[in-house]
Amino acid sequence: MNQPTKKSHKTGATRREFLKRTTLAAAAVATAQNLLKTPVYGQTQAPAPGNAVGANNRLVVGYIGVGFQGMLHVKTQKEHAADNNIAQAAICDLSAHRQAEAKQEIGNCAVYKDLERLLEQKDIDAVTISVVDQWHAKAAIAALQAGKHVYLEKPMARYLGEAFELYETVKRTGKVFQIGSQGCSDAKWQKAADLIKSLKIGPLILGQDSYMRNNPKGEWNTDPYELHEWATAEDVDWAKWQQPVHNKTDFSREAYFRWRKFYPYCAGPLGDLFPHRLHPLILATGNPEFPSRVVCLGQNPVHTDRKTPGALERDCPEDVQMIAEFPSGLALIMISSTVNLHGLETVIRGHNATLLLGGNRVEVRPEKDFDDIDPLTVDGITPTESVDVHEANWFDSIRANSVPHANADLAIRVQTVISLAEMSNRLNMVCLFDEKTRKITNGEGKEIPAITYGTLAKS
Numbered sequence: 001m002n003q004p005t006k007k008s009h010k011t012g013a014t015r016r017e018f019l020k021r022t023t024l025a026a027a028a029v030a031t032a033q034n035l036l037k038t039p040v041y042g043q044t045q046a047p048a049p050g051n052a053v054g055a056n057n058r059l060v061v062g063y064i065g066v067g068f069q070g071m072l073h074v075k076t077q078k079e080h081a082a083d084n085n086i087a088q089a090a091i092c093d094l095s096a097h098r099q100a101e102a103k104q105e106i107g108n109c110a111v112y113k114d115l116e117r118l119l120e121q122k123d124i125d126a127v128t129i130s131v132v133d134q135w136h137a138k139a140a141i142a143a144l145q146a147g148k149h150v151y152l153e154k155p156m157a158r159y160l161g162e163a164f165e166l167y168e169t170v171k172r173t174g175k176v177f178q179i180g181s182q183g184c185s186d187a188k189w190q191k192a193a194d195l196i197k198s199l200k201i202g203p204l205i206l207g208q209d210s211y212m213r214n215n216p217k218g219e220w221n222t223d224p225y226e227l228h229e230w231a232t233a234e235d236v237d238w239a240k241w242q243q244p245v246h247n248k249t250d251f252s253r254e255a256y257f258r259w260r261k262f263y264p265y266c267a268g269p270l271g272d273l274f275p276h277r278l279h280p281l282i283l284a285t286g287n288p289e290f291p292s293r294v295v296c297l298g299q300n301p302v303h304t305d306r307k308t309p310g311a312l313e314r315d316c317p318e319d320v321q322m323i324a325e326f327p328s329g330l331a332l333i334m335i336s337s338t339v340n341l342h343g344l345e346t347v348i349r350g351h352n353a354t355l356l357l358g359g360n361r362v363e364v365r366p367e368k369d370f371d372d373i374d375p376l377t378v379d380g381i382t383p384t385e386s387v388d389v390h391e392a393n394w395f396d397s398i399r400a401n402s403v404p405h406a407n408a409d410l411a412i413r414v415q416t417v418i419s420l421a422e423m424s425n426r427l428n429m430v431c432l433f434d435e436k437t438r439k440i441t442n443g444e445g446k447e448i449p450a451i452t453y454g455t456l457a458k459s
Contacts, residue, residue, distance in 0.1 A: 059395060062090040062124045062148075064115045064139050066102035068224045069153055070130035074105055076388045077128070084395045092118040094237040097230045113237060115139055119146035126176075126398060128391075129153060132259050133266045134245050134453075137162035144173045149398050151391065153180040154275035155267070156411045160419035160450045163412060164438065170408040176398045177408045181279035182390035184406035188381045191362050192284035192348065192355050199364065200373055202351030204330040209281045210343035211273040211336045218304035219318070219338035220258045221311050227253040246454035254312050261305070261314035263458040267422045268316020269336040270296070274421075278334055278414050279406055284348060284357070285330065288413045290435040293325040296421035302339045315458050322421045327435075332417075360384055423451055 063074055070093070078088060090110040091102040099111050112118045118127070119142060126149035129139050137157035140150050150170075156179060157163035170177045183189065196204070213219055233251035241256070242248045245264045249255065259265035260272045282288045298317030305311045319337045326332075335344060348355040352370045356363040360381045366373035383389045390405070397404040420431040420440065430443040440448050453459050 057085075057399070059084070059086045059125045059398060060089045060123050061086050062092070062118050062121065062127045063088070063102065064092045064118060064127055064129045064143070065131035065135075065153075066091050066093045066098050067095075067130065070098075070128070071102065071105065072387065073128045073130060073151075073391070074102055077391060078106065080388050080392065084392055086395065089124055090118050090121055094241050095231065096235050114240075115142060119143055119148065124148060126151070126394075130180075132241065133158045133271055134243070134264070135241075137166045138244070140166050140177075141169045144169045144175050144177070147173070147175070149176040149394075151178045151180060151394050154279070155179075155271045155418055156415040158266070158271070159452045160416060161452050163415040163419065167408050167412040176394065176401075176404060177411070178390070178394040178397070178404040179275075179279065179406040179408075179411040179414075180387075180390070181275050181406050181414075182387045183276060183280035183385045184283050184410070185383065185390040185393050186280065186381075186385040187383060188357055188360060188362050189280040189284040190405070191378060191381055192357055193286040195355065195362065195364060195376075196284070196286040196348070196350070199353070201353045201355070201364070202370075204285060204328065205349045205351060206331050206333065207281055207285065207348040208333040208344045209277040209346045210334065211269070211277045212341050212343040213273070213338045214341045215304065215338060217308045218311060218314070220260045220314075221305065221308040225257050225260075227257055231256055244453050246459045247457075258311075261312070261316060263315040263426075263456070266316065267418065268298075268314070269318075269320045269338060270298075270316075270322075270418050270422050270425075273336045273338075274320075274322075274334060274418055275414060277336075278332075278417060279410060281332065281334070281346070281348075282414055282417075283405070283410055284355075287328070288410050289326040289328060289330070290413050291324045291417050291420060291433055292327050292435075294322065294417060294420035294424055294431045294433070296320065296322040296424040298425040304339060317425070320421075320425070322417075322424075324417045324421070419450065423448070426451070426456060 061077065063070055066074060077086060081088065088106045088109055090112065091099065091106065092112040092115050093099050093102065094113060103109060103111050110121060127143045128151045129143065130153045131139055133155065136152060136155065140152045143150050157166060215222060231253050236251065236256060238251040247264045255262060260268065266272060298320045300318045302318055304318060305313045318339045321335045324332045346357040353364050353366045353373045356365060361377060361379045362381065364376040366375055394404050416433060420433055424431045432441045440450055442448055
């Protein structure tokens with residue numbers, strides 16, 4: 001609810017006038033500029049223009065991976081093709097069935113099984129990548145090296161080492177990279193970042209958020225993850241789908257459709273659900289940082305897979321809690337569950353005031369006895385979280401040669417938190433991180449190599 005405005009402070013009227021003049025667009029620009037200026041392992045460079053340069057030139061788009069999430073992008077970009085001035089030129093998938101579905105949806109387009117062939121198509125300016133997690137970094141790096149701008153579904157990578165390889169490729173090629181965490185294009189997060197930088201909220205102390213689900217039959221066991229009979233070893237190039245996974249198996253419909261349950265392909269809620277909230281929450285701090293210490297716990301208190309006949313028991317936890325600490329002193333609490341819907345209030349606490357975020361509003365709530373901070377509620381913030389708005393931001397950034405909302409600088413910081421959290425949970429350790437050396441140590445100061453393919457039994 002709205003807070004009463006204090007009248008007795010000398011600076012209050014000036015501050016309120018400033019806030020009235022501050023537009024959401026300005027907040028978005030300020031946040032993007034801040035992320036671009038933040039150095040990470042070398043010189044940060046602005047994106048380089050692709051084949052299509054200028055506000056009125058049509059962008060030619062290809063799609064790598066057209067499963068459930070990939071088809072969502074195909075459909076939303078088709079719906080908004082005129083607004084974004086794009087042409088849908090090609091699709092790629094390792095399943096012949098999914099190739100046919102996407103071809104039917106788009107109409108006239110090239111069809112490929114191998115992404116390498118799609119990337120050889122010279123007229124394609126940009127690609128939307130929606131593949132299984134172990135292919136995220138590999139596909140994105142190949143696309144960038146082929147001169148394409150990239151929209152990559154979250155998370156950035158399966159493991160941390162390949163995430164840094166992808167990050168460096170973005171910087172080296174200068175292409176526009178957007179991670180598919182659409183919450184970052186919800187203007188309330190950018191408004192929060194602007195308020196944190198503009199007001200005397202004080203040093204940031206603690207932020208919190210959550211992503212909660214509760215499927216009685218087990219998350220990822222039901223629609224749209226049903227086991228369709230068309231999926232066979234003859235339809236899917238299973239050998240290539242499993243690259244570069246260490247624990248290779250014979251073709252499995254369960255693994256193909258419900259791969260989010262199994263560690264060789266996904267970090268579970270950490271990889272699939274955390275990014276929805278962690279990208280915008282870290283963006284909202286106004287100065288995204290690498291973590292310095294991460295602790296994570298994960299449990300399977302319900303074993304919901306047993307409620308679905310024939311479903312395999314998941315490797316990953318049903319319920320996860322994580323605390324990440326940053327060099328500035330800020331700590332973030334993030335929880336995620338697939339067995340309970342009740343989550344945390346979205347809050348960023350400062351020494352002088354607290355920010356509360358929800359829906360289309362941001363509230364500044366001063367701390368007791370901090371009289372130089374005026375209470376403030378900003379309502380009616382648009383746009384709200386939306387895939388098509390996030391895609392439009394990517395297209396606009398390509399044409400303007402500018403930095404998108406969920407750029408590589410933000411993505412690599414979030415991926416570092418996620419990867420350290422997985423290590424903490426699976427290795428039962430506290431993970432300390434040095435952003436200059438990229439070394440990970442445990443609580444005793446012993447260096448622990450980042451886990452990757454083949455490190456653990458289930459990888």
